[in-house]
Amino acid sequence: MLIQLLKEISKTQNRIESRLGTSEGFDMFSLFWQLVEQQRTTNLLLERCLAELSQHLPTPSEEENVKREGNARPDRLPQEELITIKQAEGILGVSRWKIAKMREEGELTDYDRNGQIRLSRREVEAAKIWYSIPKGKV
DSSP states (O other), rough: HHHHHHHHHHHHHHHHHHHHOOOOOOHHHHHHHHHHHHHHHHHHHHHHHHHHHHHSSOOOOHHHOOOSSSSOOOOOOSSEEEEEEEEHHHHHHHOOHHHHHHHTSSOOOOEEEETTEEEHHHHHHHHHHIIEEETHHH
């Protein structure tokens, strides 16, 4: 269902872009109201999508909420829960620079394991849903 909602949002955006790019019936007033109506539709689809996601996303554990400020405790997380930056790049379909930005902005929690940076697999999988899929990265 989630994929269908994302496809519908993409179709709506394409319709808006195609109307802006053509001269057929280029009446600014009617175009404006068409865009408003399509934006409402997109917002409703996004709300349904978020409701669907909230039912399936894992609740972040206390350990995942700890930021890397010298108090991160990756030794409490199982090794299989931690992944490398390279693995996260593959899962998200983004560059290491984007992952660094996501870490800086607090979108991904990083952990220092013996001087090596690791990320929570759960957080990366969640980011795949809210970041990569809507942007067509994966």
